[in-house]
Amino acid sequence: MDPGEEFEALTVQHLDSLHAYARLLSRDRPASKDLLQEALLRAFRAFGSYKRQLSFKVWMFTIMKNVSVDWARGVRVRLLAGGWRESEEWFAAGHGEDPTPSSLPLDPEQVLIRNVTVEQVREAIKNLPPGLREVVELREIEGLSYQSIAEVIGHPIGTVMSRLYRGRNVLRVLLREASSDTVISRRAHGV
C-alpha cells in the first residue's frame, strides 16, 4: 500500500480515539480541532520513521501529547492554559500522586447496587481531575497497556499505576454518590 494511503487508512480507522484524546488534552475546548490537525500534520511528516510493529494509535497519541505540551509552553498557552498546565499544577499541589497507596481499592458493590448507567460512568470519567482522567481514559476506553500509557504521557509506569489506582477510586466515589437524577459534578477535585 502506498504510504499516503496507509496513513489515511490508519487515521480514519482511529479517528474516534484521536479526536477523543485531542478533546481530553484541550479540556474539551474548540482548540481540540487545531490540536488534532497539528498532530496529523506532524505525524504525516514523520510517517517515514513510524515503526509498523508499534501501535499507530499509541504513536499518534504520543505525537498529540507532544504538540499539546509544545502549545502549553508557547504560542497556544492561552488556549490550553486550563488544560495540560492545570493538570500538572494539580499534581504539583500534591494531589493525585500516591506511589504507595495506603488505601485499598474501593469496593464496587455500592456502585453495582445503585445500578448506574454506562453513560453515567462515562460522564464521571470526564469529570475526573485532568491527570487522572487521562490515564483512566487511556486504559479503560482505549485499552492501552501500562507501558503504552507511560510512553504517551511521558511518565514512568509507577506513575501510571498510581494515577490509575487513584483515578479508579475517585471514579467509584463519584459513582457511589450518583443517582439517576443527580448530575455528576466536579466534586472529584476535592476528593
Add this chain to the structure above:
Amino acid sequence: MVCDLARRRFFPYLDGELAAEEQASLEGHLSCCPDCQRLIHLERTFRARYLDHLRPDPAPETVRREVSRLLNGLSDHHPGGSGGRHRRSSTIRSVAVAVGVCLVLGGATLGVAVRRWWSGTSASLVRLAEASVEQHQKLTRGLLPYDVRGMSPRQMERWFRGKLDFDVNLPELPRKNLALLGGRVSSLRDIEVAALHYQLDGKDVSLFVMPLEKYRQLGLAGTPKFKIVTYQGYDVIAWASHGVAYSLVSEIGGQSCLVCHSPEERLDFPTGFRAHGML
C-alpha cells in the same frame, strides 16, 4: 499473602499487568480466601457491566469532514518528508536560472544574496517557513475559518486596525484574476500576524503580515532582502518593508508576487524564482 497486599494487586491483576510470579502468588491467595474471592468477583462484574462497554465518543461529522479535507490535501505529497523531492529539484533548477539572471544583470549585491541563500537558510527562516506553510495549508483547506471575508483590501485594513499592534496595509488587487478571499488574526508560532488568503488564477496564495520587530528578532532583517525557501513543496518568500514584514506562501513561485504587483511592473525579486514569465 495477606489480604491487604492481595487487594492492592487486584487492578494490575485484572489488567493483565502482573508479573507471572506475582500472579501465581495472588491466585494462590484467592484460592483460599473467600473475602478476596468475593471482591475480585465484584471487580469483574463492575468491569463487565460498565468498563467493557466504554468506547471513545464518535468524532463529529464536522471533524470527519475537516480531517478528510486535510488528508485529501496531504495526498498530493508523500508522507515522511520525501514528497518534496520533485518540487525541490524543480526549485533547484529555478534557482540555477535565478543565479544566471543575476549574473547577466551584473547585480553583485544580488549575487551575494543568492550565495547566502544557497549556502543555507537560517534555522529561523526554516521555522518561519514551516509555520507559514502550516497556516497556509489550514487556511486553504478551510481548516482555519476566516474572521472576515468578502471585503475589499481597504475594508480589510480597517478591520485589522486595533486588533493587531501594527498597521496592516494591503495592496489593491492589481489584476482581474486575483481575489482576496478572506483574512483572520492568526499566529506563526508565537508571532501574531494578519493572515490573508488570496487566489491568483485559481491558485492559493497566503500572505502573512507581521511586526518588523518580531522579524528582526528572528535575525531575518538583513540581506538578502527577499528570503526564499521551499518547504514541503511550497514556495515561501519572506521580506520586510515599510515597518512590517511579510511571508508569502504558494505553489507558484515568484508568480505569487503578483498578489502585490501588476504584471506590467518590472520586478527585481525574487529573481527567476519560477517566475513563470514574470520577469
